[in-house]
Amino acid sequence: MAEPDSTNTLIGSDGFELHPADETAILRQLEHYEQPQAACIDALKIVQQRHGWVPDAAIPAIARVLGIGPGAVEGVATFYSLIFRQPVGRHVVLICDSSSCFLTGFDELKQALVDQLGIDYGDTTDDNRFTLLPVCCLGACDGAPALMIDNDTYGPVAPEDLPGLLEGYP
Structure with a gap:
C-alpha cells in the first residue's frame, strides 16, 4: 500500500x-x-x-x-473486506481463517502473529506499522495456512517464518 x-x-x-x-x-x-x-x-x-x-x-x-x-x-x-473504513497501519496483515487454513495450522499462526505484533484482530501496532485483520479466504488453499501483507500473499506460513516476513515491511 x-x-x-x-x-x-x-x-x-x-x-x-x-x-x-x-x-x-x-x-x-x-x-x-x-x-x-x-x-x-x-x-x-x-x-x-x-x-x-x-x-x-x-x-x-x-x-x-x-x-x-x-x-x-x-x-x-x-x-468488500479490502476496503478499510477506519485508519490502518502502514501495512495490513490479513490472516486467512478459511477451512483449509484452519485445518493446517491457522491457530498456531494467528497466535504467533498476536504474540509477535502485540496486537489482536482490528488493532494496529503502537508504531502504526501493522494492522492485523482476519479474512475469510485468500484463495490460497494450496498454500495453507496463508496470510497476505499488503498485496503479497504467502503460504504455507509457519510461525517461525513470521520474523523474516515481517522484516520486509518497514
Missing part, C-alpha cells in the same frame, strides 16, 4: 472532497463500464490509495462522481 497522501486534498463543506487526480482517475474507470455501479470498487480503491482508508465523508463524494446514491457506495464499501 502506498503511503497516504493528504496534501493537495481539497476540503469541501461536507468535510471531504476528492483530490482532483482521484476524481479524474474515477472518471476514467467509469469509461470501462456500462453501469456506474460497476466502477464503485475501483473508485473506493482510488480513494484508499491516497488516504490509506476510506473515510465516511468520502462516500458521498464518490457517489457524486459516479452519479449513484451514497447508499450504493456505502453498501459496496462495507461489504
